[in-house]
Amino acid sequence: MAARAQPLRIALAQIDVTVGDLEGNARKIAEYAERAAGEGAGIVVFPELALTGYPPEDLLLKTSFLEETGQALEALAVSTKGIVALVGFPEYDVDVYNAAAVLADGAVAAVYRKIYLPNYGVFDEQRYFQPGDEPAIVDLGDGAATVGVTICEDIWEPGPPATTAAASGAQVIVNLSASPYHAGKGIERERMVVQRARDSLATFAMCNLVGGQDELVFDGHSVVVDQDGEVLGRAPQFEEALLVCTVDPEAAEARRLQDARHRAAIRRTREQSSGDGDAEAAVDRRAVTLARVSLGKESRVRSDEQPVGGRCAPVMGPEEEVHSALVTGLRDYVDKNSFERVVVALSGGIDSACVALVAVDALGPARVALVTMPSRYSSGATRSDAAAIARNLGAELLELSIEGPVEAFDGVLSERFRDTDPGIAEENIQARTRGLLVMALSNKFG
Amino acid sequence: MAARAQPLRIALAQIDVTVGDLEGNARKIAEYAERAAGEGAGIVVFPELALTGYPPEDLLLKTSFLEETGQALEALAVSTKGIVALVGFPEYDVDVYNAAAVLADGAVAAVYRKIYLPNYGVFDEQRYFQPGDEPAIVDLGDGAATVGVTICEDIWEPGPPATTAAASGAQVIVNLSASPYHAGKGIERERMVVQRARDSLATFAMCNLVGGQDELVFDGHSVVVDQDGEVLGRAPQFEEALLVCTVDPEAAEARRLQDARHRAAIRRTREQSSGDGDAEAAVDRRAVTLARVSLGKESRVRSDEQPVGGRCAPVMGPEEEVHSALVTGLRDYVDKNSFERVVVALSGGIDSACVALVAVDALGPARVALVTMPSRYSSGATRSDAAAIARNLGAELLELSIEGPVEAFDGVLSERFRDTDPGIAEENIQARTRGLLVMALSNKFG
Numbered sequence: 001m002a003a004r005a006q007p008l009r010i011a012l013a014q015i016d017v018t019v020g021d022l023e024g025n026a027r028k029i030a031e032y033a034e035r036a037a038g039e040g041a042g043i044v045v046f047p048e049l050a051l052t053g054y055p056p057e058d059l060l061l062k063t064s065f066l067e068e069t070g071q072a073l074e075a076l077a078v079s080t081k082g083i084v085a086l087v088g089f090p091e092y093d094v095d096v097y098n099a100a101a102v103l104a105d106g107a108v109a110a111v112y113r114k115i116y117l118p119n120y121g122v123f124d125e126q127r128y129f130q131p132g133d134e135p136a137i138v139d140l141g142d143g144a145a146t147v148g149v150t151i152c153e154d155i156w157e158p159g160p161p162a163t164t165a166a167a168s169g170a171q172v173i174v175n176l177s178a179s180p181y182h183a184g185k186g187i188e189r190e191r192m193v194v195q196r197a198r199d200s201l202a203t204f205a206m207c208n209l210v211g212g213q214d215e216l217v218f219d220g221h222s223v224v225v226d227q228d229g230e231v232l233g234r235a236p237q238f239e240e241a242l243l244v245c246t247v248d249p250e251a252a253e254a255r256r257l258q259d260a261r262h263r264a265a266i267r268r269t270r271e272q273s274s275g276d277g278d279a280e281a282a283v284d285r286r287a288v289t290l291a292r293v294s295l296g297k298e299s300r301v302r303s304d305e306q307p308v309g310g311r312c313a314p315v316m317g318p319e320e321e322v323h324s325a326l327v328t329g330l331r332d333y334v335d336k337n338s339f340e341r342v343v344v345a346l347s348g349g350i351d352s353a354c355v356a357l358v359a360v361d362a363l364g365p366a367r368v369a370l371v372t373m374p375s376r377y378s379s380g381a382t383r384s385d386a387a388a389i390a391r392n393l394g395a396e397l398l399e400l401s402i403e404g405p406v407e408a409f410d411g412v413l414s415e416r417f418r419d420t421d422p423g424i425a426e427e428n429i430q431a432r433t434r435g436l437l438v439m440a441l442s443n444k445f446g
Numbered sequence: 447m448a449a450r451a452q453p454l455r456i457a458l459a460q461i462d463v464t465v466g467d468l469e470g471n472a473r474k475i476a477e478y479a480e481r482a483a484g485e486g487a488g489i490v491v492f493p494e495l496a497l498t499g500y501p502p503e504d505l506l507l508k509t510s511f512l513e514e515t516g517q518a519l520e521a522l523a524v525s526t527k528g529i530v531a532l533v534g535f536p537e538y539d540v541d542v543y544n545a546a547a548v549l550a551d552g553a554v555a556a557v558y559r560k561i562y563l564p565n566y567g568v569f570d571e572q573r574y575f576q577p578g579d580e581p582a583i584v585d586l587g588d589g590a591a592t593v594g595v596t597i598c599e600d601i602w603e604p605g606p607p608a609t610t611a612a613a614s615g616a617q618v619i620v621n622l623s624a625s626p627y628h629a630g631k632g633i634e635r636e637r638m639v640v641q642r643a644r645d646s647l648a649t650f651a652m653c654n655l656v657g658g659q660d661e662l663v664f665d666g667h668s669v670v671v672d673q674d675g676e677v678l679g680r681a682p683q684f685e686e687a688l689l690v691c692t693v694d695p696e697a698a699e700a701r702r703l704q705d706a707r708h709r710a711a712i713r714r715t716r717e718q719s720s721g722d723g724d725a726e727a728a729v730d731r732r733a734v735t736l737a738r739v740s741l742g743k744e745s746r747v748r749s750d751e752q753p754v755g756g757r758c759a760p761v762m763g764p765e766e767e768v769h770s771a772l773v774t775g776l777r778d779y780v781d782k783n784s785f786e787r788v789v790v791a792l793s794g795g796i797d798s799a800c801v802a803l804v805a806v807d808a809l810g811p812a813r814v815a816l817v818t819m820p821s822r823y824s825s826g827a828t829r830s831d832a833a834a835i836a837r838n839l840g841a842e843l844l845e846l847s848i849e850g851p852v853e854a855f856d857g858v859l860s861e862r863f864r865d866t867d868p869g870i871a872e873e874n875i876q877a878r879t880r881g882l883l884v885m886a887l888s889n890k891f892g
Binding site for chain 1: 870
């Protein structure tokens, strides 16, 4: 029998990457891997498709991009030392797979291919990827944990591949995620992971992407949950973090002896798989072992050295969470597209005031120009409210009257519009005049 | 041995339907089925998802819409008499399938489910549908043809299900399509069908959708191709048509005896399928028979009665084809969205002149308002060209000067723009002023 598995220090590198910036993303991955090794972690997990950013969309239709990604991964493998790193990347091998590379000992030791490709809501993965069909475990060597590898959607579906990895001996299931935010999503996702950990009697370590990418916001909120559903570690929401957590593989094994309810399901799966040879249903340890790699000596943890667990960031309340999501989404949109500043039109009402607040929180007052564009219909209170908002936010306020342009439009159209009732056309002339002025300021100073 | 298969009169109902208009689409399907029966056809084929229109997109996420579609199909089955009709519809049975209903004898005799769901380019079918996995043939009774049923993408992939249907005894393969247009697509698609017919030694009858639906244009160009790759019938491009064509199932059978090259492939498939039970690979006639229905007596064709073949519309040249596509797309966009008329801005240049021409060809001059919006930079020739275009097209021309609004914008922004070089911001003010005027006219009179 193999030596009992000692505790494992696992790091979740919750990073904010930029779609298409292979060089910048690879540099950040290398930095976090080095930091994780420095903190004594034996294994570090990065988000789904961390190397390319998520979602890479039509970049995946370019062979040159896929080849450069492969080269960047090889270079990263060479530079990654003293730690096993799981890095999300698109694997190009005849077809394209949403994959996780196992980097160990200066090389790409193995590649796992995501099985469940979401293609609903914001997801379009069946447009770009061929699914994998084999669950995978990585054996960290005698006296160390066995780790099941999954990617995002793989654990949103109950059952395989996570249950297969657990039934094949994995005490720890890692998950590389790029799971986008909506209000309340973080705690919903954490509870799902808790249930999966209980269902598999395994420690789950889910590393989620953080940051905004075009119309998506990723909230981070990575978690490590033990076999009893206890949250051992939680990374903060909406910011980059390296969560390092010590987990105890032996506790999962001990729990499985006490709680034998899965034996029937495993036996049933074995009976089925012996008939049709379906790899997904396999629960043969050898069949699903993707790689056997060795933890560096310096990252071996003795069970009496380190307490199990890690830092647990608090979970935000609903308003702070939504505000943080908006700030994150706007900041990354502006910065990743290299815009210098933004123009926000203030009506004096609450909606545009909230937009201005988010803009100043995201970018600082120096990068936000506020503009109020009164018409003959604007009240004095409306105008003084706009001024108060600008003063409170510390941002510049510009006042441009739309009277002149609107009168000029009325003049041009007067003959044509004669004998018609004022309505949506006239109202839209005002709104579009304001839009034109904001665009002119943006073109000139943006 | 069964009686030899007599000739079959097959009708392709190349119709223009509207997404979501179940009532209107069902009425049109019933009319075409009646016309086809009146012309002595034994079977009539409609386009893919003809009942809902293509692509129904998020309507497919509403249970009420799916249920109403099912009711509309049942009603259609009851009213369809004296002909076997193949009608495309989304089948709702636990999950949703892109399906073809076989309507016969006042009922839905069977349903085929599309196997290959395209999810690239303009297609998103894996977002909405579960794929089927069984090829299907419909037996029209003793002395009549056996018909393989396929839907669009099913025949863009070489091999099953079409080859399976042929290997199981189908002499005729019908295909319900909603295959969108791009320049040159019609003849490319026809050549693909020719190759499939030769590969399966079967007559192929492909009924394509016609008309514009939002950003897509369907070109029609339905074809019937015999087992030797001869085009027996071709419906016109970009217009509704009922193509009736007599085909000879016995000729396909005779050709298969002469040309036995497929025997090896069929034997190989049988050997494989006996191992893994894969329905897609089955070439057992009983296994793939979806339904056995009877042709009405009045639609039985005696081989000495009717010559094989049907009308063959000519194929348009490249310029006529592109022009027709633009006209079709614009006309259906305007009409299906119930817009009364359109406004086209004329610069005096060639691009806007072409847009005006397409608009007048699509809608007639009475539904097109042309507007020219000169600035201080517009030449006299530009203005007289716009007038000549309007005169030649017979459409109303309006002249609105942008001088006043542009000067007013310059005035509002002068302080802010002082000491900057004129550039993209100033140019865009002119362009957006023109856009604002066109939108005002559209809001007022559209």
